[in-house]
Amino acid sequence: xxxxxxxxxxxxxxxxxxxxxxxxxxxxxxxxxxxxxxxxxxxxxxxxxxxxxxxxxxxxxxxxxxxxxxxxxxxxxxxxxxxxxxxxxxxxxxxxxxxxxxxxxxxxxxxxxxxxxxxxxxxxxxxxxxxxxxxxxxxxxxxxxxxxxxxxxxxxxxxxxxxxxxxxxxxxxxxxxxxxxxxxxxxxxxxxxxxxxxxxxxxxxxxxxxxxxxxxxxxxxxxx
Amino acid sequence: xxxxxxxxxxxxxxxxxxxxxxxxxxxxxxxxxxxxxxxxxxxxxxxxxxxxxxxxxxxxxxxxxxxxxxxxxxxxxxxxxxxxxxxxxxxxxxxxxxxxxxxxxxxxxxxxxxxxxxxxxxxxxxxxxxxxxxxxxxxxxxxxxxxxxxxxxxxxxxxxxxxxxxxxxxxxxxxxxxxxxxxxxxxxxxxxxxxxxxxxxxxxxxxxxxxxxxxxxx
Numbered sequence: 001x002x003x004x005x006x007x008x009x010x011x012x013x014x015x016x017x018x019x020x021x022x023x024x025x026x027x028x029x030x031x032x033x034x035x036x037x038x039x040x041x042x043x044x045x046x047x048x049x050x051x052x053x054x055x056x057x058x059x060x061x062x063x064x065x066x067x068x069x070x071x072x073x074x075x076x077x078x079x080x081x082x083x084x085x086x087x088x089x090x091x092x093x094x095x096x097x098x099x100x101x102x103x104x105x106x107x108x109x110x111x112x113x114x115x116x117x118x119x120x121x122x123x124x125x126x127x128x129x130x131x132x133x134x135x136x137x138x139x140x141x142x143x144x145x146x147x148x149x150x151x152x153x154x155x156x157x158x159x160x161x162x163x164x165x166x167x168x169x170x171x172x173x174x175x176x177x178x179x180x181x182x183x184x185x186x187x188x189x190x191x192x193x194x195x196x197x198x199x200x201x202x203x204x205x206x207x208x209x210x211x212x213x214x215x216x217x218x219x220x221x222x223x224x
Numbered sequence: 225x226x227x228x229x230x231x232x233x234x235x236x237x238x239x240x241x242x243x244x245x246x247x248x249x250x251x252x253x254x255x256x257x258x259x260x261x262x263x264x265x266x267x268x269x270x271x272x273x274x275x276x277x278x279x280x281x282x283x284x285x286x287x288x289x290x291x292x293x294x295x296x297x298x299x300x301x302x303x304x305x306x307x308x309x310x311x312x313x314x315x316x317x318x319x320x321x322x323x324x325x326x327x328x329x330x331x332x333x334x335x336x337x338x339x340x341x342x343x344x345x346x347x348x349x350x351x352x353x354x355x356x357x358x359x360x361x362x363x364x365x366x367x368x369x370x371x372x373x374x375x376x377x378x379x380x381x382x383x384x385x386x387x388x389x390x391x392x393x394x395x396x397x398x399x400x401x402x403x404x405x406x407x408x409x410x411x412x413x414x415x416x417x418x419x420x421x422x423x424x425x426x427x428x429x430x431x432x433x434x435x436x437x438x439x440x441x442x
Contacts, residue, residue, distance in 0.1 A: 050325065050357065064317045066324060076313040088300040092288045099290065100274065141274060 005030035006058040008044050010037060011204050012212045014105075014162035015067040016055040020202040021158050022071050026078040068098055071155060083155045098159035100141065105162055108134035112169055112177070116217045124175075131177050135166070135186065143185040153196060161193050164203060172213045229254035230282040232268050234261060236431045239291040239330065240279040241382035241421050246295045248417035249373070250302040292323055295378055308375040322361055322368070323379035328354050333386060337393040337432050338441055348394045352401055359405040366411060373415060381418055384409035388425035389432045 007023070007030050009016035023030050035044055035054050047063035048056045056063050057070045064073050075083045085091050111134070114127030142160075166178050167190055180187040193199045231247070231254050233240035247254055259268055259278050271280045271287035280287050281294045288297050299308040309316050332354065335347030358380060362368055368376035387398045387409075399406040412418045 059314070062314050064314070064321070066321055069317050069320045069324070072320065073313050073317040076316065088297050089283075089286055089288070091300065092293050092297040095293045095296070096288075096290055099293070 003029070004058075004060050006033060007031070008033050008035050008041075008047065008056040008058070009054045010035055012209055013054060014165045017161055017202050017204070018067050018158050019055045019057060019070050019074070021153075021161065021198055022074045022083060024198050024201060025081050025083065025153070025158075026074060027081075028074070028078055068095075068102070068159065071158065075155075083158065085154070094155045097141075097156045101138065101156070101159050101162070104134045104138050108132075108166075112166075112173075115175065115177075116169075116173055128175060128177055132182070135178060135183055138163075139183045139186050142189065153198070157189075157192075160189060161199060161203070163190050164193055166190075168206075168209050168213060171210050172217060227252075228282075228284050231256050232259050232265075232271065232280040232282070233257070233278050234259055236423060236428055237278060238382040238386055241385070241423070242291045242378050243279045243281060243294050243298070244421035245378050245382065245417050246298045246308065248421055249306045249308065249378070250298060251305060252298075252302065292327070292379060295375065299375070306373075308369075308373075308378060310369070310374065319369070319375045322358070322376050325354070326358065326376070326379045326383070329380075329383050333383070333390055336390050337436060338439065340441075344394065348396060351390070351394070352396070355398065355402045355405060359402045362404060362408055367408070373412065373418075377412060381409055381412045382422060384412070385422040385425050386428050389429045392429060393432065393436075 005023070005028055007016070007019055009019070009032060011034060020032075033041075033043075035041060037054070040052060044054065044056060045052055047058055048054075048065045051065060053065070055067055055070060056065050057073065058064075059073075059077070064070050071083060084094055108131040111127045111130030111132075114130065115124045116127075118124045118127060163178070163186060170176050170178060178186055178190070193203065229247070229252060231240070231243060233243070233256060235258060244256075257265075257267075259265060261278070264276055268278070268280065269276055271282055272278075272289045275289060277289070279291055279294060280289050281297070282288075283297075283301070288294050295308065309319055329351065332347050332351040336344060336351060339347060361376075365371075367373045368380070384406075387406075391397055413422070
């Protein structure tokens with residue numbers, strides 16, 4: 001039976017980018033369906049009734065949601081070019097760090113939001129400091145880890161690609177949060193993504209991405 | 225080489241209980257070390273420097289943290305007995321998706337006994353919504369894993385010994401809202417691995433009373 005692989009996504013979403021990277025690394029052909037998150041399609045609501053979010057991978061009619069779950073599914077279904085290590089302990093470590101990255105990303109978001117939407121300089125500074133606290137946690141942990149050393153990009157690196165979005169946020173805000181001097185390991189990592197052939201195909205084009213978030217947050221700041 | 229398995233845990237933790245159930249399912253001998261989270265042991269801080277939380281499984285000196293990650297690890301290392309995750313990738317993805325979803329119950333449950341008034345009502349509503357959705361996922365199957373007790377069963381069943389505490393402080397009945405789920409939890413309790421790993425609901429209730437006092441919740 002011919003494989004039918006569909007990805008419901010949003011071009012500007014770092015979580016969708018992960019899935020596209022995973023699919024491209026495996027050489028899986030797929031149909032990409034862009035979702036308007038303000039006007040969700042009946043298909044999306046049918047495939048992800050619990051969270052109603054993207055990304056959703058639909059493989060031969062069967063839906064899988066949550067980016068890390070999808071990535072494991074992709075790795076288990078298309079077994080060549082493994083993304084996760086084979087050894088159970090190394091696999092557990094990969095899962096742990098991917099989850100850690102996700103948790104920190106969501107944790108730093110309120111700080112970023114505060115910095116964007118606040119009218120006062122003091123509040124803005126506070127927001128940046130809050131966000132940097134979580135970046136610090138990431139920097140400290142990632143600095144000591146070996147998985148960024150090799151040429152191969154695996155589960156953790158693919159998960160960490162959402163750090164590029166922090167660099168986007170910086171440009172939108174006109175403020176540097178992820179500075180090279182404060183966060184050398186993270187900075188190096190974001191460069192690695194930008195230079196990688198597969199990531200280059202999946203990461204959205206820079207200017208439109210910056211413009212998109214500027215427009216989004218213009219709305220956020222205005223609504224305050 | 226002899227296996228050395230140590231579990232750093234807190235007796236009342238439903239997350240720690242998940243690991244105990246998984247270890248029991250696999251028939252594994254291990255050393256249980258009760259942790260005092262107000263005075264964290266050097267071992268805990270060494271083995272989980274990132275989160276400094278329990279549970280932590282130490283297998284031949286190597287630590288694994290985060291309850292669902294630990295359960296998967298146990299399932300993968302001791303794969304030839306009582307498999308918890310199915311072999312089909314799609315079914316595995318579904319089990320993982322829903323197991324992650326059950327983690328929501330932890331924070332919602334906490335809010336149930338930590339807060340009052342409107343905050344508590346919101347937590348209660350969220351908590352019941354989650355349980356109802358999970359009950360829907362169970363359907364008419366004996367277990368979430370189908371005919372066999374599986375990963376999602378492990379993830380959720382440990383919350384059942386906390387139901388009495390949640391109900392008392394939240395003033396509601398899980399059985400009234402989700403009878404199938406309660407029936408499922410009783411079915412799970414017939415298994416030795418579950419009944420020997422879950423704590424007495426009355427003791428959990430006592431634990432919550434103590435925690436509320438300590439945290440100054442009236």
